[in-house]
Amino acid sequence: EVQLVESGGGLVKPGGSLRLSCAASGFTFSSYSMNWVRQAPGKGLEWVSSISSSSSYIYYADSVKGRFTISRDNAKNSLYLQMNSLRAEDTAVYYCARDQRETPTPHDAFDIWGQGTMVTVSS
Amino acid sequence: AIRMTQSPSSFSASTGDRVTITCRASQGISSYLAWYQQKPGKAPKLLIYAASTLQSGVPSRFSGSGSGTDFTLTISCLQSEDFATYYCQQYYSYSWTFGQGTKVEIK
Numbered sequence: 001e002v003q004l005v006e007s008g009g010g011l012v013k014p015g016g017s018l019r020l021s022c023a024a025s026g027f028t029f030s031s032y033s034m035n036w037v038r039q040a041p042g043k044g045l046e047w048v049s050s051i052s053s054s055s056s057y058i059y060y061a062d063s064v065k066g067r068f069t070i071s072r073d074n075a076k077n078s079l080y081l082q083m084n085s086l087r088a089e090d091t092a093v094y095y096c097a098r099d100q101r102e103t104p105t106p107h108d109a110f111d112i113w114g115q116g117t118m119v120t121v122s123s
Numbered sequence: 124a125i126r127m128t129q130s131p132s133s134f135s136a137s138t139g140d141r142v143t144i145t146c147r148a149s150q151g152i153s154s155y156l157a158w159y160q161q162k163p164g165k166a167p168k169l170l171i172y173a174a175s176t177l178q179s180g181v182p183s184r185f186s187g188s189g190s191g192t193d194f195t196l197t198i199s200c201l202q203s204e205d206f207a208t209y210y211c212q213q214y215y216s217y218s219w220t221f222g223q224g225t226k227v228e229i230k
Contacts, residue, residue: 035219037167045159045167045210047219059217062124095166109157109214111178113166 002026002112004096009117016086016121022079022096022114030074033057033099033106036081038092039116048094049081050106057105064090086121093118125149125213129222135230140201144225146194146211155215158187158196161224162207170209171196201227 008020022034036048049070050059058070069082079096094117097110126149136142146156154174159167169178171187174194184199198205206229211222 044224045161045212045221047212047221050217050219061218100169100172107155107214109169109172109212110159110167111169111172113168115166 004098004112004114006094006096006114006117009094009119011120011122012086013123014087014121017082017084018086018119020081020083020094020096020117020119022081024077024079024098027098027112028102029072029077031102033103033108034072034079035097035099035106035110036070036079037095037097037110037113038090038119039095040089040092043092046092050099051079052105053102054104059106083119086119088121091119091121124218125152125216125220127211127213127220127222129209129211129225131225132223133226133228135228136201137230138201138203142198142201142227144196144209144211144227146189146196146222148192148194148213148215151191152213152215154190155213156187156189156194157212157214158185159210159212160205160207161210167210198227203229 005023035050051070067085071080096114098112099108100111156174158171161167175187208226
């Protein structure tokens, strides 16, 4: 079964750090670009970051640029999001999502999503 | 960034109705548009990609059309399981952007 499972969410104080993980299974992880998308409570979806299959191409939303770092370990079938200098407005459910096709750069719809992990930034 | 605007933001409909949701991009995005369905507490689900191609396993009552800046999602005969929130997303240029969502509620 094709599956993505996020972990690492929790409660953190403003200015703190957190590292999210996304474990992939059931497909050739190293062939697909991957993404992080977040959803604040009661709000819509916001794209956060994307990384190509070989990590050659990395993109960030302006709202997280300079604070968040996306990475992947193809040997471990895992995607990561290192979040630093967290703010209250970063409070959201964070989803990892797979690009639909095996292309060298992120440029596709998201066909597989994890169940999400909640990040709460509060003092 | 390209702005995606959906309309309406919400509406009520009955089972069996034909419903249409529109999505407008602030600049041309060719056919690089996807539609997702999200139910409360669940992850989004891809319904349509490339503006009009139905994702595998998605019922044929869902259809998409449009190119450039104006797009539509149509549900031909609304079923009980279709009451949800729908999002459009452009993947034409970074950063990817979603519409604000359209909530379809039971009348």
